[in-house]
Amino acid sequence: MGFLDINNVTKSYGSVEVLHKVNIAVEEGEFLVLVGPSGCGKSTLLNMIAGLEDITSGEIRIKDARMNGVHPSNRNIAMVFQSYALYPNMTVGQNITFGLEMHGVPKAEREKAMADVAKLLQIEQLLDRKPGQLSGGQRQRVAMGRALVRNPDVFLFDEPLSNLDAKLRVDMRTEIKKLHQNLGTTIVYVTHDQIEAMTLSTRIAVMNGGYVQQLGTPKEIYDTPSNLFVATFMGSPSMNLIRTTIRIEGVAVYAVTQNDRGEEVRLALCAPLDAIKSYDGKDVILGIRPEALTDVEGADHRSSHIESIRNTVTVTEPAGSDTFVATTIGGAECVARMRADAEVLPGQQAEFAFNMEKAVVFDPESENRIL
Structure with missing residues (x-):
């Protein structure tokens, strides 16, 4: 049993089943990447972990607590979206601490948490700015800060780097990797980019057609692909x-x-x-x-x-x-x-x-x- 358990999870829209009996156990402190082409079901699975999508059958457990039917606000998860999802009328500092404020955390605690996260992400000088005054990379750091400040059980990343240019993607990849190594957080990360999957993860779930094609370490996925799809999808140039x-x-x-x-x-x-x-x-x-x-x-x-x-x-x-x-x-x-x-x-x-x-x-x- 893992820190996050996905047990025989399926998802259907009407008569169409888009996820087929997915089984993944994520250990505490692990960095799991869900990778696959568009439409393979990876974002749907992430949304089910977050509680943004209902589970058709099977169950999801976090720290052995069953999450089926539990509202997203009660799951102690934090999500970083592709679109940043920052409030344009709030400062960076207000964006980072807004969730804590909604949960009734005292101001002194909020400000200390904000200062710690800002220092970790090197955005102290941005706290009084509005999102419209920031670059794409800076906005992504703020979105990550908003997630980090809550100290959740599981971090969920939904293609967070896809809106950035190539050089900035590489830089942010390095920052996310450092963050995981320093904090030892449990992360589930969705991407269609197999280079991101290989460089960031401790384990990879390669998905296609709603099925997990292979689950393993980056080395296992790369050296011993379980089938032709994994062999050709992972690696550039491909096998x-x-x-x-x-x-x-x-x-x-x-x-x-x-x-x-x-x-x-x-x-x-x-x-x-x-x-x-x-x-x-x-x-x-x-x-x-x-x-x-x-x-x-x-x-x-x-x-x-x-x-x-x-x-x-x-x-x-x-x-x-x-x-x-x-x-x-x-x-x-x-x-x-x-x-x-x-x-x-x-x-x-x-x-x-x-x-x-x-x-x-x-x-x-x-x-x-x-x-």
């Missing part, structure tokens, strides 16, 4: 997916495909024979991240299992610290992450190194991971 055929020779297991000249290529898999023997002679999808497909000199020398393919470079994209190189393997375009100084040009033949210790295998019919 390369190559159609191959399994061939077993004695105790050796190979994923067989073709290079761009149609010649057979065999990639030895790091696979227990028992786990893959039922797929002998069958088509599977080999998944490999761009950083595990690179130039020979840039390959991970700690790996004991590097395979290489000589193939034609189709596109190169210098990206400062790396060069992204596209090529065609098994009829699919693949992206390799090579060193910045890798000497590769479009149309050239180049050696592509596969770190097979990082490769995963999916069933093309069920789309679930086999290895």
